[in-house]
Amino acid sequence: MTLTVDLNADMGESFGPWGMGDDAALLQVVSSANVACGMHAGDWDTMAQTMRLARENGVGIGAHPGFADLQGFGRRKLHMPLNSLANLVAYQLGAAQAMAQGQGGRVRHLKLHGALANMAAEDKQMALACYRAALAIDPQLIIMVLAGTQQQAAAHELGCRTACELFADRAYNDDATLVDRSQPGAVIHDPEAAAARVLQMVQAGAIISETGKHIPTRIDTICLHGDTPTAVQIARAVRTGLERAGVGIKVFEGTPI
Numbered sequence: 205m206t207l208t209v210d211l212n213a214d215m216g217e218s219f220g221p222w223g224m225g226d227d228a229a230l231l232q233v234v235s236s237a238n239v240a241c242g243m244h245a246g247d248w249d250t251m252a253q254t255m256r257l258a259r260e261n262g263v264g265i266g267a268h269p270g271f272a273d274l275q276g277f278g279r280r281k282l283h284m285p286l287n288s289l290a291n292l293v294a295y296q297l298g299a300a301q302a303m304a305q306g307q308g309g310r311v312r313h314l315k316l317h318g319a320l321a322n323m324a325a326e327d328k329q330m331a332l333a334c335y336r337a338a339l340a341i342d343p344q345l346i347i348m349v350l351a352g353t354q355q356q357a358a359a360h361e362l363g364c365r366t367a368c369e370l371f372a373d374r375a376y377n378d379d380a381t382l383v384d385r386s387q388p389g390a391v392i393h394d395p396e397a398a399a400a401r402v403l404q405m406v407q408a409g410a411i412i413s414e415t416g417k418h419i420p421t422r423i424d425t426i427c428l429h430g431d432t433p434t435a436v437q438i439a440r441a442v443r444t445g446l447e448r449a450g451v452g453i454k455v456f457e458g459t460p461i
Contacts, residue, residue: 244278
């Protein structure tokens with residue numbers, strides 16, 4: 205059986221006249237798109253355009269909810285009551301579903317963004333609140349989780365359809381969480397370096413931390429951030445490297461953990 209993996213990218217993060225990333229180019233490389241829902245980034249026009257392009261390219265559409273923090277791009281930690289956080293996620297998922305349907309598509313997965321995702325990776329109750337809110341709207345929704353973290357533990361407890369994610373352009377701590385962006389080397393900008401480490405992790409079936417620790421995990425999808433300067437080059441290098449090694453690119457099925 206041929207080994208396959210999905211490639212996903214965070215996108216739809218432009219706002220009004222302010223542009224970010226090259227979504228059109230990324231959508232020719234990736235197989236899944238995580239579309240910002242207007243809270244940490246994006247707006248209704250950007251959502252519509254991104255989802256239309258995703259549908260035209262046969263790319264799976266996902267909702268990418270984050271904190272309501274346009275100025276901080278959703279990367280500042282906010283502390284909210286869990287019931288309010290659940291409503292925030294549901295609000296953004298509903299917007300994504302409406303915009304996708306208007307473009308002839310549908311939302312098939314959900315992935316948390318930025319500080320919300322990082323906090324939920326360490327706090328199972330927070331992850332549960334977010335995922336329960338989303339699944340109450342669509343029980344068949346695939347929850348994309350940061351592999352090896354409390355996000356994955358929450359999805360396992362809920363028994364929902366799940367996709368386990370690795371990052372191509374981010375360094376890992378020994379507990380499978382991401383190295384803080386303020387630290388040197390936290391973000392990988394070199395396309396060939398990113399491609400080599402992705403292939404190594406996929407073939408090993410494990411997250412490989414900065415110290416070289418192997419954390420065995422199921423790997424369903426690889427994230428390529430759309431907002432980094434070399435995003436498109438990294439995406440192309442990762443896809444080429446995987447395919448040359450005999451790894452197929454395919455949209456994830458989202459089987460329970």
